[in-house]
Amino acid sequence: MPAEAPAPSIRRPRMTPERELELLTTTIEVLREVGYDALTMDAVAARARCSKATLYRQWQGKPRLVAAALYATRxxxxxxxxxxxxxxxxxxxxxxxxxxxxxxxxxxxxxxxxxxxxxxxxxxxxxxxxxxxxxxxxxxxxxxxxxxxxxxxxxxxxxxxxxxxxxxxxxxxxxxxxxxxxxxxxxxxxxxxxxxxxx
Missing domain, CATH: 1.10.357.10 (Tetracycline Repressor, domain 2)
Structure with a gap:
């Protein structure tokens, strides 16, 4: 019986610099509206029309997302x-x-x-x-x-x-x-x- 071929890996498209800046700018908008404590990854994802997984994959969590957003929009x-x-x-x-x-x-x-x-x-x-x-x-x-x-x-x-x-x-x-x-x-x-x- 022939060995099964390995499943093809799923390649996720890389985020463009323009899209990254859009997500970071959206993060700042939400942060200004609600403050750090009330800011959630869900709220940013909903406003930016992306998945929460995308945010976590790129920035690992709220602290690094906010820090990156502040740097990008300084x-x-x-x-x-x-x-x-x-x-x-x-x-x-x-x-x-x-x-x-x-x-x-x-x-x-x-x-x-x-x-x-x-x-x-x-x-x-x-x-x-x-x-x-x-x-x-x-x-x-x-x-x-x-x-x-x-x-x-x-x-x-x-x-x-x-x-x-x-x-x-x-x-x-x-x-x-x-x-x-x-x-x-x-x-x-x-x-x-x-x-x-x-x-």
């Missing part, structure tokens, strides 16, 4: 910024924060709170979003040192991401307003640049 690619001066680089980065502040501050504050109870979310955000963006911000300082704007690599560079994002999240608490361009220019000129120059 308002600025810090790695693409190079104005020729440290102040210019920081202002270019901060300008996008100001443009998106009213929409993004509640989202970021909510996620920061969610990480306190969800270490998987905290890890996913650090690995996917925070660490790459922190490296880009550090590159602003490296270039400034190479140009002679700073005498040496500043110890304060380790706190640069925290400084910028703390300004975004805390202004509503302290002053009852979202950050805007004027606020961030003053913050960079009065707090960030002196810290980088004097460390």
């Amino acid at each position: 308002p600025v690619d810090a790695g693409a910024i190079d104005t020729g001066t440290l102040r210019g680089d920081l202002l270019a980065f901060a300008g996008t924060l100001a443009d998106q502040a009213e929409k993004d501050t509640p989202l970021i504050a909510g996620l920061a709170h969610a990480t306190l109870a969800d270490p998987d979310l905290a890890r996913a955000l650090r690995e996917t979003l925070i660490e790459p963006e922190s490296e880009h911000l550090a590159s602003f300082v490296h270039r400034a040192v190479a140009r002679g704007e700073l005498p040496d690599r500043s110890a304060a560079v380790a706190f640069l991401p925290q400084l910028l994002f703390a300004a975004l999240i805390t202004r509503p608490l302290f002053e009852g307003a979202y950050v805007d361009a004027d606020y961030l220019v003053g913050f960079i000129d009065s707090a960030v640049l002196p810290a980088l120059r004097n460390s």
Whole structure:
């Protein structure tokens, strides 16, 4: 009796970059509407008209899906910024924060709170979003040192991401307003640049 031929493997079509961005953008839309705790893979799948299995296959779960969505839809690619001066680089980065502040501050504050109870979310955000963006911000300082704007690599560079994002999240608490361009220019000129120059 001849041996049975092996069953053909089922090849799933690879997700196109356009479809991936569509799913990630949909994730952000649902996240803004309901918050992290109430967001479900079912809700994203229904809105994006895909199977929940597709989301799990691509991102393994909600923390990595949300982290990937935040990275893919971030308002600025810090790695693409190079104005020729440290102040210019920081202002270019901060300008996008100001443009998106009213929409993004509640989202970021909510996620920061969610990480306190969800270490998987905290890890996913650090690995996917925070660490790459922190490296880009550090590159602003490296270039400034190479140009002679700073005498040496500043110890304060380790706190640069925290400084910028703390300004975004805390202004509503302290002053009852979202950050805007004027606020961030003053913050960079009065707090960030002196810290980088004097460390």
